[in-house]
């Protein structure tokens with residue numbers, strides 16, 4: 001079998017801010033194969049976006065500093081590659097949907113022009129992106145690119161899509177702008193797609209349509225996706241795998257069924273209890289007690305220990321390593337029994 | 346029921362078509378003859394699919410957008426007829442949390458400046474000294490799960506969810522009576538979402554606030570709101586008590602939305 005599409009190992013990242021260096025990624029391990037959709041979940045500020053941005057090498061250094069670890073894309077360590085090569089990979093092979101739609105659309109250009117540019121750039125690497133012969137004239141290519149742009153806008157659920165290609169970003173609603181970014185990322189035909197909260201501003205029906213589109217893209221083009229979200233419902237319906245992050249660590253990971261049916265880590269269990277259900281009475285929703293730790297001087301040992309209902313003195317001694325608690329299902333908690341994972345898995 | 350604090354009467358909004366190089370852009374009718382009354386002290390939920398006109402409606406309530414037809418009344422007064430001075434006073438009492446926490450925070454302002462700005466703008470009403478403003482900002486930050494240590498930081502140093510909480514703190518700064526919340530929790534993870542929802546409930550009970558809560562998350566709306574209106578393509582399709590709509594939806598749209606709720610396996614209680 002070919003090597004994995006993406007393999008992150010022991011990634012440590014610090015961010016220098018006003019009051020010191022915050023250890024925001026504290027040994028991330030994550031492997032993504034083609035055909036897999038990985039959900040990356042966890043509380044606000046736990047490092048999901050920084051993990052995604054690291055893969056695209058879009059975290060500014062400084063203030064960021066990579067302390068150790070590697071991010072291998074088809075075997076090549078992105079942290080070691082010259083920036084020029086990373087940039088070509090980013091345009092061509094690694095696609096990104098940003099959490100922040102407004103700043104990533106150029107307000108001065110029409111929606112259609114921005115999509116056409118992406119389609120033409122993608123077609124220069126892979127002619128099959130456009131539905132026209134490779135030796136077509138520029139004019140024909142442009143026309144094909146515009147057709148593709150209209151189709152893609154339609155597939156992300158923009159009503160009357162073709163007539164709206166000439167709108168500017170500010171003439172679209174919040175959710176529509178978010179969908180323009182999704183269309184843009186899919187037109188680029190990446191091998192690895194990092195989607196950071198792609199459906200947060202969308203209602204359930206549009207969300208369902210987008211998630212189906214993402215799943216369809218994985219099936220049709222055998223790509224890998226990392227879907228960053230805080231919505232466990234979305235993960236349950238879309239992802240094949242899930243990794244749960246807490247304060248810069250992945251505390252639990254595995255096939256989605258496994259993790260959701262049998263959450264092993266106390267943090268994952270607490271997260272699931274915080275979702276409002278039909279029975280929730282007003283004002284009684286269980287948030288997690290306490291708050292996310294300060295990452296400049298994080299608590300010793302397991303970073304979740306100060307908030308953990310099961311914590312014992314031993315928890316503060318060392319960062320727990322991942323143990324196998326089910327098939328390919330890992331949890332990093334000393335209160336969970338399982339088999340020790342060899343460190344070179 | 347108490348008297349309405351906000352009345353939206355037959356409001357329509359059309360964005361005109363434009364001529365372009367390739368032809369014409371479509372004309373968009375963002376709101377069609379919408380009538381809603383929101384009462385003092387209630388939580389009114391506004392649910393509708395993306396692009397259905399929810400943000401347009403809140404922008405109209407704030408008078409940032411002029412309706413093409415109809416009128417909007419705050420405590421019985423027509424917004425379109427208020428003098429600029431009255432409109433300014435009104436803005437201390439009606440605050441909004443915008444949908445997009447990125448675009449709505451000025452990157453050059455520290456968190457302290459962001460949260461204290463409304464107190465400065467409405468200094469004539471609030472009359473807080475500089476130290477009082479800073480104290481209040483610190484208090485508001487802890488209310489939303491951040492802390493005084495964040496006062497001197499800048500927006501780019503925060504994650505998406507943290508920025509949304511700064512926006513909520515800012516919206517509460519002028520002591521508003523009516524809060525328009527445009528998807529305030531969609532950028533938040535479930536744990537912070539739970540904190541923010543509980544916070545909103547608590548503030549409402551304590552301060553008697555009125556909420557217009559826009560969301561596409563029906564579970565959240567059901568949790569927080571006592572009444573709901575559903576809009577579809579700019580039109581009001583159903584309105585009523587939350588329980589009634591969830592238990593016996595009348596419109597096909599309501600049934601579709603409720604059917605599409607990601608109930609999912611996650612909903613099982615985890616002990």
Ligand SMILES: Nc1ncnc2c1ncn2[C@@H]1O[C@H](COP(=O)(O)OP(=O)(O)OP(=O)(O)O)[C@@H](O)[C@H]1O
Pocket residue numbers: 015016017022024042043044045046047048049050051063099230295501502503504505506507532534
């Ligand atoms: N430029 C920066 N300077 C200092 N700290 C930063 C910077 N960018 C991010 N951080 C910090 O790094 C941590 C991780 O941020 P990240 O954006 O990855 O969170 P996230 O998991 O994506 O959260 P959310 O769900 O709210 O988007 C946060 O605590 C954040 O405050």
Ligand SMILES: Nc1ncnc2c1ncn2[C@@H]1O[C@H](COP(=O)(O)OP(=O)(O)OP(=O)(O)O)[C@@H](O)[C@H]1O
Pocket residue numbers: 170171172173174175176201202203360373374375393394395396397398399400401402444
């Ligand atoms: N300035 C504008 N010019 C032209 N059309 C506009 C403008 N602002 C909004 N629209 C259109 O009006 C419709 C309603 O937009 P609005 O922002 O109110 O939707 P929304 O219900 O808030 O959606 P979302 O949930 O995606 O934020 C959309 O079709 C949008 O494209």
Ligand SMILES: [Mg+2]
Pocket residue numbers: 048049050099196504505506
């Ligand atoms: Mg993020």
Ligand SMILES: [Mg+2]
Pocket residue numbers: 173174175399400401444527
């Ligand atoms: Mg909106």
